[in-house]
Amino acid sequence: MAKVLDSKIPAGPVPEKWKEYKAHQRLVNPKNKLKLDVIVVGTGLAGASAAASLAEMGFNVYNFCIQDSPRRAHSIAAQGGINAAKCYQNDGDSVYRLFYDTVKGGDYRAREANVYRLAEVSNNIIDQCVAQGVPFAREYGGMLANRSFGGAQVSRTFYAKGQTGQQLLLGAYSSLSCQVQAGKVKLFTRYEMEDVVIVDGRARGIIAKNLTTGKLERFSANAVVIATGGYGNTYFLSTNAMGCNCSAAVQCYRKGAMFANPSYVQIHPTCIPVHGDKQSKLTLMSESLRNDGRIWVPKNIEDAKALQAGTKQGWEIPEEDRDYYLERRYPAFGNLVPRDVASRAAKERCDKGFGVNNTGLAVFLDFSESINRLGLDVIMQRYGNLFEMYEEITDVFPGDVANEINGVKYYKPMMIYPAIHYTMGGIWVDYELQTTIPGLFAIGECNFSDHGANRLGASALMQGLADGYFVLPYTIQNYLADQSIWGKISTDLPEFDAAEKAVDAEMDRLLNIKGKRSVDSIHKELGHIMWEYVGMGRTAEGLKTGLKKMHELEKEFDENLFVPGTKEGLNVELDKAIHLRDFFTMGQLVAFDALSRNESCGGHFREEYQTEEGEAKRDDENYFYVGCWEYKGKGVEPELSKEPLEYEAIKVQTRNYKN
Numbered sequence: 283m284a285k286v287l288d289s290k291i292p293a294g295p296v297p298e299k300w301k302e303y304k305a306h307q308r309l310v311n312p313k314n315k316l317k318l319d320v321i322v323v324g325t326g327l328a329g330a331s332a333a334a335s336l337a338e339m340g341f342n343v344y345n346f347c348i349q350d351s352p353r354r355a356h357s358i359a360a361q362g363g364i365n366a367a368k369c370y371q372n373d374g375d376s377v378y379r380l381f382y383d384t385v386k387g388g389d390y391r392a393r394e395a396n397v398y399r400l401a402e403v404s405n406n407i408i409d410q411c412v413a414q415g416v417p418f419a420r421e422y423g424g425m426l427a428n429r430s431f432g433g434a435q436v437s438r439t440f441y442a443k444g445q446t447g448q449q450l451l452l453g454a455y456s457s458l459s460c461q462v463q464a465g466k467v468k469l470f471t472r473y474e475m476e477d478v479v480i481v482d483g484r485a486r487g488i489i490a491k492n493l494t495t496g497k498l499e500r501f502s503a504n505a506v507v508i509a510t511g512g513y514g515n516t517y518f519l520s521t522n523a524m525g526c527n528c529s530a531a532v533q534c535y536r537k538g539a540m541f542a543n544p545s546y547v548q549i550h551p552t553c554i555p556v557h558g559d560k561q562s563k564l565t566l567m568s569e570s571l572r573n574d575g576r577i578w579v580p581k582n583i584e585d586a587k588a589l590q591a592g593t594k595q596g597w598e599i600p601e602e603d604r605d606y607y608l609e610r611r612y613p614a615f616g617n618l619v620p621r622d623v624a625s626r627a628a629k630e631r632c633d634k635g636f637g638v639n640n641t642g643l644a645v646f647l648d649f650s651e652s653i654n655r656l657g658l659d660v661i662m663q664r665y666g667n668l669f670e671m672y673e674e675i676t677d678v679f680p681g682d683v684a685n686e687i688n689g690v691k692y693y694k695p696m697m698i699y700p701a702i703h704y705t706m707g708g709i710w711v712d713y714e715l716q717t718t719i720p721g722l723f724a725i726g727e728c729n730f731s732d733h734g735a736n737r738l739g740a741s742a743l744m745q746g747l748a749d750g751y752f753v754l755p756y757t758i759q760n761y762l763a764d765q766s767i768w769g770k771i772s773t774d775l776p777e778f779d780a781a782e783k784a785v786d787a788e789m790d791r792l793l794n795i796k797g798k799r800s801v802d803s804i805h806k807e808l809g810h811i812m813w814e815y816v817g818m819g820r821t822a823e824g825l826k827t828g829l830k831k832m833h834e835l836e837k838e839f840d841e842n843l844f845v846p847g848t849k850e851g852l853n854v855e856l857d858k859a860i861h862l863r864d865f866f867t868m869g870q871l872v873a874f875d876a877l878s879r880n881e882s883c884g885g886h887f888r889e890e891y892q893t894e895e896g897e898a899k900r901d902d903e904n905y906f907y908v909g910c911w912e913y914k915g916k917g918v919e920p921e922l923s924k925e926p927l928e929y930e931a932i933k934v935q936t937r938n939y940k941n
């Protein structure tokens with residue numbers, strides 16, 4: 283029986299909701315906070331900000347991460363920036379406009395009230411981070427600088443060169459360290475959550491593995507928060523850090539937390555193209571580059587063929603023979619259309635044979651016009667580290683002059699192609715960020731979040747920090763308000779015992795398969811299936827084939843996997859095997875959701891549902907809901923429940939980036 287999900291959104295016009303909600307908070311009696319323990323799993327921007335804030339409010343926090351330092355969480359990779367509606371540029375920005383752009387960018391599949399709250403707290407995040415000393419870029423006169431990201435016609439992105447995630451994480455880490463020093467946060471680095479423990483229907487703790495000794499340990503708390511990131515690495519090749527995995531989220535899903543909108547996966551248009559079959563990682567070239575870089579392919583197929591054969595170079599093609607296809611198709615937003623639109627447009631050109639490298643799967647990102655207009659110095663100030671990173675990987679420096687045609691200098695363009703980057707789907711949460719399991723909360727990329735079917739650039743950091751600094755610290759108190767009656771939860775309870783034994787038995791099972799295939803070889807094959815059948819263009823038939831192939835490969839995993847070593851001590855292969863087991867569950871979940879959603883919206887593109895111009899064709903009559911999936915067992919189709927979406931402040935319409 284499909285469940286009715288209560289999103290707990292208070293009634294009233296959207297802009298009043300968050301205010302009204304805060305006014306009715308049931309805050310925990312300050313004396314009792316000292317008795318309450320909260321587990322926060324994850325030290326990325328969401329986890330670190332939440333752990334620091336909860337500790338500052340008086341709770342005892344146990345904070346876990348798999349890296350050797352919180353500063354190494356995947357969030358450190360974020361390059362381009364973080365959005366906020368400060369309107370420092372005086373260009374007409376406002377909280378409403380950020381709210382509107384985000385809902386529209388998500389193809390009208392986000393929860394309206396949540397997005398309003400996100401836009402509203404966006405400005406507080408910048409103030410908080412500046413107070414922590416985050417060195418945001420500034421104008422000559424001292425004001426914080428801004429640049430533009432896709433899906434917006436204003437400049438609202440705050441940045442620290444191409445290292446915004448790193449600087450924000452250092453800020454959050456300094457707050458966290460303060461609380462560690464004060465004794466309010468106990469940090470567990472190189473620990474991995476292996477299961478969530480449910481006692482009488484509530485999340486009461488976790489089983490974690492000490493990754494250095496291999497020992498399983500039990501931790502109890504009054505509430506558990508997971509902030510464990512997204513599931514992009516299900517596709518094997520992605521822009522995500524190699525350590526990113528979705529195991530914690532899948533463990534919660536298996537224990538009864540619903541998983542929402544898994545098919546909404548973001549494919550980023552500006553990544554360095556795949557260059558061989560030995561690759562295990564793809565590199566993002568920040569979206570910020572689309573502020574000054576122009577995307578193009580040749581107009582003539584002969585030029586494209588020559589580029590593919592290596593007999594011609596991009597800089598030899600004159601202006602009149604270049605097709606700046608985003609500017610042509612979407613004059614109002616040009617190169618700054620949202621990611622899903624830009625990615626599909628690149629695929630369309632390459633599928634038609636206009637790709638510009640030897641595989642035919644690349645387009646140019648060219649800075650000639652902006653370097654000629656602004657000078658290389660200005661461009662280097664904005665994107666210096668990205669140019670250097672591109673050169674390190676490809677041996678091409680995009681600031682090098684390569685040719686001069688009719689007095690115009692042409693610089694060496696970058697080559698880019700779409701790649702898996704971010705996951706909008708995640709653990710379902712209500713307005714309070716609580717999952718369907720009482721006492722279990724999910725924040726940051728691992729929840730299904732505020733981005734609908736497509737996330738706009740620079741909005742993930744905004745959401746992670748909004749959740750961690752400004753939303754969860756309030757909302758979790760509604761749950762904790764009456765929890766002090768329980769006192770310390772014992773880890774000797776039979777539920778902890780059973781959970782630990784099950785994790786231990788599972789590790790034995792994986793070690794004892796003693797087959798012939800490495801984890802990576804199977805993961806790579808899963809990635810191929812995902813990209814081929816559950817990737818940028820999906821069809822009902824392809825999704826069914828993908829599911830069948832995933833079942834077969836999962837069988838191969840269960841029967842022919844080889845994990846060297848033992849449970850004792852450090853065993854990276856065993857940890858990867860556990861992640862891969864969960865990527866199988868996740869991959870199938872993405873495919874089931876994609877198969878059930880007979881429409882195209884945002885990052886979910888079903889080829890059967892497109893307009894004559896190749897744009898995504900939504901079906902609001904039948905699919906205007908959040909798809910929430912309940913685990914029903916290994917290899918069994920999960921059960922779908924629906925949370926209907928309600929829009930009051932924004933009129934739902936077809937997305938238009940053309941005029």
Ligand SMILES: Cc1cc2nc3c(=O)[nH]c(=O)nc-3n(C[C@H](O)[C@H](O)[C@H](O)COP(=O)(O)OP(=O)(O)OC[C@H]3O[C@@H](n4cnc5c(N)ncnc54)[C@H](O)[C@@H]3O)c2cc1C
Pocket residue numbers: 323324325326327328329346347348349352355356357358359360361362363364446447473474475476509510511512521522523526527529530566703704725726727728739740741742743744746
């Ligand atoms: C290359 C790149 C560039 C990006 N640039 C931008 C940008 O410019 N702007 C923007 O807004 N967004 C950007 N993003 C997206 C953004 O960086 C992420 O969405 C965001 O950082 C996720 O933060 P998080 O805290 O939710 O998760 P993460 O940063 O992924 O942190 C996850 C944490 O959980 C821990 N963890 C995971 N599993 C377990 C477990 N089982 N047990 C214990 N701990 C666990 C990890 O150790 C880690 O501490 C970018 C992403 C990439 C890949």
